[in-house]
Amino acid sequence: MKVAIQGIKGSNHYKALTELFDVDHVEVEECSTFQRLVSSVVTGESQKAIMAIENSIAGSILPNYRLILDYNLQITAEYYLNISHNLVALPGQELADLVQVKSHQMALHQCSYFFTDQTHIHLIEDVDTALPAQVIAQQQISGVGALVPKGTAELFNLNVIAEDVQNNSLNETRFVVIEKQANLSDDVNKATLQFEIAHESGSLARVLNLMADHHLNLSKIQSIPIPNNIWKYAFIVDVSFQNELHFQKAFKAISAISINPTCVGQYKNGKS
Amino acid sequence: MKVAIQGIKGSNHYKALTELFDVDHVEVEECSTFQRLVSSVVTGESQKAIMAIENSIAGSILPNYRLILDYNLQITAEYYLNISHNLVALPGQELADLVQVKSHQMALHQCSYFFTDQTHIHLIEDVDTALPAQVIAQQQISGVGALVPKGTAELFNLNVIAEDVQNNSLNETRFVVIEKQANLSDDVNKATLQFEIAHESGSLARVLNLMADHHLNLSKIQSIPIPNNIWKYAFIVDVSFQNELHFQKAFKAISAISINPTCVGQYKNGKS
Numbered sequence: 001m002k003v004a005i006q007g008i009k010g011s012n013h014y015k016a017l018t019e020l021f022d023v024d025h026v027e028v029e030e031c032s033t034f035q036r037l038v039s040s041v042v043t044g045e046s047q048k049a050i051m052a053i054e055n056s057i058a059g060s061i062l063p064n065y066r067l068i069l070d071y072n073l074q075i076t077a078e079y080y081l082n083i084s085h086n087l088v089a090l091p092g093q094e095l096a097d098l099v100q101v102k103s104h105q106m107a108l109h110q111c112s113y114f115f116t117d118q119t120h121i122h123l124i125e126d127v128d129t130a131l132p133a134q135v136i137a138q139q140q141i142s143g144v145g146a147l148v149p150k151g152t153a154e155l156f157n158l159n160v161i162a163e164d165v166q167n168n169s170l171n172e173t174r175f176v177v178i179e180k181q182a183n184l185s186d187d188v189n190k191a192t193l194q195f196e197i198a199h200e201s202g203s204l205a206r207v208l209n210l211m212a213d214h215h216l217n218l219s220k221i222q223s224i225p226i227p228n229n230i231w232k233y234a235f236i237v238d239v240s241f242q243n244e245l246h247f248q249k250a251f252k253a254i255s256a257i258s259i260n261p262t263c264v265g266q267y268k269n270g271k272s
Numbered sequence: 273m274k275v276a277i278q279g280i281k282g283s284n285h286y287k288a289l290t291e292l293f294d295v296d297h298v299e300v301e302e303c304s305t306f307q308r309l310v311s312s313v314v315t316g317e318s319q320k321a322i323m324a325i326e327n328s329i330a331g332s333i334l335p336n337y338r339l340i341l342d343y344n345l346q347i348t349a350e351y352y353l354n355i356s357h358n359l360v361a362l363p364g365q366e367l368a369d370l371v372q373v374k375s376h377q378m379a380l381h382q383c384s385y386f387f388t389d390q391t392h393i394h395l396i397e398d399v400d401t402a403l404p405a406q407v408i409a410q411q412q413i414s415g416v417g418a419l420v421p422k423g424t425a426e427l428f429n430l431n432v433i434a435e436d437v438q439n440n441s442l443n444e445t446r447f448v449v450i451e452k453q454a455n456l457s458d459d460v461n462k463a464t465l466q467f468e469i470a471h472e473s474g475s476l477a478r479v480l481n482l483m484a485d486h487h488l489n490l491s492k493i494q495s496i497p498i499p500n501n502i503w504k505y506a507f508i509v510d511v512s513f514q515n516e517l518h519f520q521k522a523f524k525a526i527s528a529i530s531i532n533p534t535c536v537g538q539y540k541n542g543k544s
Contacts, residue, residue: 035381055497062331109307202484205481218476219505221494223330225327235493
């Protein structure tokens with residue numbers, strides 16, 4: 001089986017893959033963008049893809065919802081990964097030897113407290129987190145550090161200078177597994193829905209009232225742009241339920257009073 | 273007056289500034305991150321800041337809502353800017369001379385159709401749009417192009433190789449002006465609210481029902497993380513209204529049934 005991830009081996013997507021699948025029996029497709037990740041599933045090159053959909057601090061990655069919808073893909077599972085940023089560099093290098101740390105803006109921001117006192121280190125924004133680590137290892141670059149998940153240092157033969165340098169230890173990313181087709185199991189208790197509503201006062205409230213009537217618990221709602229319909233929004237909603245029949249009835253009722261209703265996936269709640 | 277923007281002169285934030293203010297009478301503070309932009313207002317270094325809050329294709333920039341809330345800032349105005357990507361390079365350079373185009377991932381993605389046939393051009397992701405153009409100009413780099421808003425080529429003495437290379441001409445970014453204090457005018461007809469709700473079925477529906485009862489038109493709703501309360505969300509809502517009294521009464525009623533209700537700003541609808 002081939003599974004697509006965003007980024008390279010050593011990224012947080014790869015970390016999520018190693019926790020969801022047996023890496024010895026999975027071929028990994030490294031995709032440099034989320035667009036390429038989705039294309040890999042659409043073309044059949046990969047059977048599944050792992051995609052970050054929200055972070056507990058930064059919130060939802062709305063363009064990724066758009067990609068799932070545009071290509072009619074299904075969310076078949078979710079996984080919550082604890083985000084740990086670890087400062088790595090070439091073996092032999094210590095904190096005092098570093099003059100630069102290269103990482104994604106978000107990772108640098110999430111580790112700002114650690115670097116406040118390290119005035120000798122210049123923080124450099126990069127488009128990726130794991131990639132700078134790979135470059136440091138391949139080109140044997142001294143004086144430069146990178147921020148990577150736990151386990152990545154071993155992958156690149158780099159040295160961990162400081163563990164868990166993130167400001168906030170409560171930092172998780174929610175990943176979803178996406179596939180071409182739904183993949184329903186018996187223990188489904190969560191769903192992601194998309195719908196549009198008529199542009200009249202109270203129409204969103206009516207849909208949410210229906211959900212409550214059918215014992216669906218709304219955990220999250222996002223407005224996302226409708227393509228080619230400027231400044232009009234569709235709604236993406238996560239609901240949880242105890243009985244899948246409740247969900248089926250609710251979805252039927254919601255479909256009757258909304259526009260373009262879509263079930264984007266039914267899956268098991270991944271929170272432990 | 274000093275106004276902070278994200279990015280440098282020549283960026284879309286700068287373009288928005290030139291349309292909102294008289295540049296001859298405004299000092300511009302260039303901020304490399306949104307965090308620095310917000311800090312500039314908080315410390316009083318800048319009186320106002322211009323911040324992108326959503327794009328008509330990519331959707332809301334949720335971390336920017338978080339920044340506004342974390343620092344108790346107020347949205348005092350909004351502005352919608354048409355996004356135009358223009359391919360520029362050193363004078364004398366033509367499309368056939370380019371081997372690389374450097375830009376932000378989002379800009380490259382939004383111009384993908386144009387580059388499909390330009391197989392001699394390697395697209396390189398950068399952390400910014402205007403910055404690669406500035407570097408090309410300052411270091412006189414041949415063979416490399418950048419994607420910039422209209423008017424930026426003149427600023428850097430670069431040559432426009434192709435105008436409006438974006439896939440979708442319906443591409444607008446909504447910017448908000450943020451300040452320390454509210455700045456109410458007579459023609460206020462829109463507001464941004466934040467609130468949390470009790471974790472019980474139907475509680476969001478109850479708030480939306482109240483809004484409809486008070487003649488508020490909900491145009492947009494987003495779930496954003498509550499800091500240090502993992503996987504719990506607050507809601508950010510944009511509402512429009514014809515009568516400011518309706519809004520005041522609605523906000524009072526919503527405050528009675530929600531947690532931590534905040535008016536993040538009242539302002540005039542910026543849509544023309």
